[in-house]
Amino acid sequence: MQTEFAVRKVVDGILVEIRGPLGKEGGEALLRVVQDQGAVPRHLVLNMTGVGVINTAGIGGVLWAVRLVAKAGGRASAYGLSDHFRKIFHVMGLTQYLFVAADEEAALGGTAR
């Protein structure tokens, strides 16, 4: 099963809904989605409600994408993460660049730490 992305504009940036497994290919595809926006978005929100299995390679892709946004002076948020993956994100250091929110509203209003 492939990873699918649905992108919609939000204030200041984009909201990317991710569905399916998030492995190496999914992570790379996410990065391309961000890069294909023309300019690096000021705000990147990731809806991970529909994500199934995530492995470290997939997390690596997410890490690279949110760092890209952070380097360009933007902010990144995510919601829909299970408790397990919220801890995994913390272990891998993603939470330095990514605000993990409880829901979409909080994610849209949130800022990266």
Added chain:
Amino acid sequence: MKMEPAAVRLLGARVASVTAPAGFGKTTLMREAAAVSGGPVVWHRTGVCDRDPEVLAGALAEMNWTRLPDGGVLVLDDVHLLADSQQACRVLNGFIDAVPQGLCIWVAGRFALRLASLARLQLSGEVVEIGPADLGHLGWPAAERLGRGLAWDAYVESEVCAHLPDDLRAFATDISLLEQWSPEACDWLLERTGSGEDLAHLERLLPGLAAPHPLLREWLLACLRQQGARHGLLVRRAALWESGRGNGEGALAHALVSGDMGLIAPLLRGACERALRQGRLQDAERWLEQAPAPALEAVPDLLLRVGEALRRAGRPRRSVRWLQSATVGFAAVGEEGGLLRSFCRLTLAHGDLGEWEEAEAAVRQVEAELPVAGRERAEVLLTLAEYGAARGAAAEAERRFREAAALFEEHGDAEGVGAALAGLGASACVAQGRLDDAVQELRRAQAHLAGAPAYDALLAEVQVLLLAERWGEAERAVAAGGPASPAQRAQICWVRARLALQQGDAEGAERLCQEGEAWLEEADRTPALDAAALTARGWVEASRGGAVALARQAHHLAERAAVPLVREGARGLLQACEAPLVRAPVRVQCFGPFRVVAAGREISPSVWGRPQVRSLFQYLLLQPALTAAREAMLAVFWPDESPNLSRARLRVTLNRLRRALQEMGVSLETAAGAVRIPPGALEVDLEQFRQHLSAARAAADPEERILHCRTGRALYRGDLLADAFWPGAEEHRYRAQRDLADLLHLWHEGELRLGRVDEAIAALEELADLEPGREEAVRELIALQLRVGRRGEALRRYRKLERWLKQELGLSPSPETRSVWRTAHN
């Protein structure tokens, strides 16, 4: 008032030449000497205008030196300013020649002038020469006084460098990047030749400062930095020059200034790897701190190594920082294997931080992503094994360590093999109380390791030998030298303190303990190291009669540290301290090599005198209540002798045994035709083993059963009285093996009741190796292995059973066993 030696020399001189760079105190020296001289002093400070010979002649005439009485002093200061004027120098020559013998003349300048008059006087030995070495014993006095700052900048600009020709000043500025100004280095840096001449010229104009003096160099470097592009070009060349000379660290310092990523990344790697090999972790981390982010992203494997080294040094927070940076680098290049490796190390680091929820989640993730084969699988298994050992799942950890070692061996990774074996020994085996196995694995680990990791394994081996009270081997092992960080040096001191206590040297032990505590101050502190320090101190205090509070503190800290080796050490101390203060019984080891330990020292075999005395003692140890009838002993040891002779031999042997036991403080009692050793006089491991076996049988609670089994298993260090061959010894050995088999069976039952299948399998595997023909146990083992998906192992075990039954008994496996095998085959 005490005068400077140079001033004393000056006072005694009729003609003196004082030559030193600016700020060395020439004028101060001459003023001091003049003040003491007692005679009239006439002073002329040369100026630039004196280059005109007429002006100079007029100035010298105004000194009215012809009217000075004998003993008067003429001082000519800053004569170096006349260097460019030959005519002025001729006037000066004439002046010096004309001064009568009764007057003194002192000539001072920043460098020596070529004056014929002075040369003639030097030939006749009439000139006292005072140079920078006579004045600069305090360094560069001006630099000392002015230090850094605006005053210093102004001084260097106006007094030191102002008189340098422009091209020479530019040369000095360019080469200020170099720490050492050699002709070769300067030529290379500036891509030219002839630097030797310029350096010599510089030395003439700035004697003693063109080495270069650090403050001068710093000032010149500041000037170079203002030149922007030129500075960038030269700093890059300086980095390449230092790199070519093998000065990686100097090259890296220049490269970091240059900002050239192409230079920084390889130099950063080289310098950090060298620092890691030499145990200079702080240096490696310092360079990483200075490196820009793009350079760090180019060396994720280096960040992983530094992060892991910091974790092992007990600095998990710093470790997390670099490990997370490593994940960024690996993510950048899409290297999955690297991402998984750094994630594994982050798992352990978060555990070290006490963030167990996150660590548990990470372990589940790692297990889900466990590669099926290859070096990556080995790396991940190593992480899981270390984590498991820290969390108390020692049997499972052992299995993973062994598999990791095998995989690393397949891939020719000696360091990986060594790390796996070291973990197996120091963590898994120690946690299970199998100290002899731990020693064996740690020795195997050392054969695969080098440098600091090898020495860590040696230290672990020594600590296990201490736990096992194998004092002689511990002493020999600790004598082997090796690289030693402050933490390692502290641990060596504590080991030596413990050995000193064994030899009764309490003072030596105290001294070594203090030395270890001093090294501790320089080490990176971790709970494990602190616990080891308290344990060492506790043993020293215990030898003085009391250290219970200290022992409890050490034990508490050791439990937090989650390092099995440190935990066992602290536990041993606590047990020793909390035991009643009675005379320690003599300890006898019957399993494995036969040993007797009295008052903490192993008894030498020579104490028995004759082998038969030792054999008789061993026979007594195997009897219930350590009591044996004389007739029984006669039948065993002298069956074919005549009654009188055999009784005489028994009497002599018992007397020898009595004397040997007396030396250990143990009595031998004889009464009613029997001989016995009083209860409580000996601690015999065989007796303890039997007690634990009985307790395991009786225990209803599985945890309690497992505890007794584990303790009993730890006592069984090898075959019972392996080197005893007197009649009946073999039978006792066989019975002990059966007891061990029963113990292992009980153990596996306990583990199964707790749902710990891997641990149950480990117990059954040992049982099956011990008694390959115990078919029901093997069948149970195969069934469990199949249950957890270890099909290959199950098949191999079946084949082994099949072969054994056929070779030993001429039989095939039973229908029940064949049925289990058919299931596996399908």
